[in-house]
Amino acid sequence: MTPRRVAWILPGALVACLLLAASPKRPGSPDLSSSRLIDLTHAFDERTIYWPTSPSGFELKPLASGQTPGGWFYAANSFCAPEHGGTHLDAPHHFAEGGQTADQIPLASLIGPAAVFDVRVKAAADPDYRLTEADVRAWEAIHGPVRQGSIALLCTGWSSRWPDRKRYLGDDRPGDASNLHFPSFGEAAARLLIHDRRVRAIGLDTASIDYGPSKDFPVHRLAGEAGVPGLENVANLEEVPAIGAWVFALPMKIAGGSGGPLRIVAVVPEAPAAQ
Amino acid sequence: MTPRRVAWILPGALVACLLLAASPKRPGSPDLSSSRLIDLTHAFDERTIYWPTSPSGFELKPLASGQTPGGWFYAANSFCAPEHGGTHLDAPHHFAEGGQTADQIPLASLIGPAAVFDVRVKAAADPDYRLTEADVRAWEAIHGPVRQGSIALLCTGWSSRWPDRKRYLGDDRPGDASNLHFPSFGEAAARLLIHDRRVRAIGLDTASIDYGPSKDFPVHRLAGEAGVPGLENVANLEEVPAIGAWVFALPMKIAGGSGGPLRIVAVVPEAPAAQ
DSSP states (O other), X not given: OOHHHHHHHHHHHHHHHHHHHHSOSSTTOOOTTTOEEEEOOOOBSTTOOBOTTOSOOOEEEEEEEEEOTTSSEEEEEEEEEESSBSSEEEOXXXXXXXXXXXXXXXXXXXXXXXXXXXXXXXXXXXXXXXXXXXXXHHHHHHHOSXXXXXXXXXXXXXXXXXXXXXXXXXXXXXXXXXXXXOOEEOHHHHHIIIIISOOSEEEESSSOSSOTTOSXXXXXXXXXXXXXXXXXXXXXXXXXXXXXXXXXXXXXOBTTOSEEEEEEEEEEOSSOOOO | OOHHHHHHHHHHHHHHHHHHHHSOSSTTOOOTTXXXXXXXXXXXXXXXXXXXXXXXXXEEEEEXXXXXXXXXXXXXXXXXXXXXBSSEEEOGGGTOTTSOOTTTSOGGGTEEEEEEEEOHHHHHHOTTOEEOHHHHHHHHHHHOSOOTTOEEEEEOSGGGGTXXXXXXXXXXXXXXXXXXXXXXXXXXXXXXXXXXXXXXXXXXXXXXXXXXXXXXXXXHHHHHHHTOOEEESOOOGGGSOSSSOEEEXXXXXXXXOSEEEEEEEEEEOSSOOOO
């Protein structure tokens, strides 16, 4: 090879190499060292919202709080809570007899890239709004196909109504779940996401993966039968970009649980990554 | 510039560029897309170990389980638990009056690179073994200085004794905490890790960040005063490498809690990264 040929080949290789170095390591995987952490969890307290028919709410009972005889401070509590309230998990077993209980769900079903569907404008106009297949396809026209193994999160804007029970559920009469109004997933959109796009979990910022007026809970049954966990009463989804973040949705590991308290966190890259 | 000079300069640039592309993005930060997930959490059930003086243990109460009139399956439970038992968090407030409660701890204190100290051999010979400053320095001679912001995890091997109360705590008499035996952090090592190396949290696979015979809990008091969370009854630390993994330690977000149930997960890179 002549020096002249070398002088042409090497710049080409250099350009290819620079392009390789500049591309993200893997699409959609934020760098843990430089990412922003967003807490998507409401705290548990006496105002925590449970389903109207729940026999009880969150109760914290102090066991100790104050100076010990040894001279140091010590505090400890016990607590009681139904599984399904506050920011929480629906295990597949919640609506599927043979489905995984809270402790049996593999971590791989709870940790993955987020796909966030923002329906705030539509939900503000119609509190019974349900995500449609058309919404999913419109999202895909912008962001590309929903990536297999995504955690599909629906942002309705309802998080800002927490913990106002009347505004959040549409009704605040204890024991009566007959007149609830809040947005959620539609059945066809949930089917598309779960069976076709094969998301690993679905979640949202309202009280249920079925919308307020639902009486037969088709999305719960669909998700349960498919072994897909549901994440309910999630907070702060407005802060999570449509794509590029990863979600860690870690429930309390209750043996035999149909669900339970969830701590859910988004890991958001400094600059949104391409999908 | 002559073609001959170009022929020498460009290969040099190419080699430098290839080295850059081959190096990890940031040291110690695993790639989420390709990492292995390890659950470091014991499930909560009727055998879950609480402190001998705890007034109660974990109790799950079925609210519903079976076919509904609508024809689908439905299950839900409620539960009660003291904050300090099973795999759980000690919030700084547990031993420090003005310290952060469970809901106030920033996520940055709960998510970070792991530094795992393996004292299994020493603990097997002495169940009252406490991590020493010399142990930390010996670790650093191999792995380099403990990185600021690490989550320091002590692997004693006690996880394999769970949930055998007698073997795990050293005594299984209810109400009597006077004769406990299990390994933990020593005070000087904890001080070195917290004040000098500035770790963000400390945790281990026994019941307490103070060893079994302790009556004055110096490590609890030290950690509480420094605003450093403690992670207790952690599982499976044998599977986490000394460096290179990241830990997500996500507690139930109990408002005003002195601690609470913790779901803790290690993200382990496929090949251990350099620190």
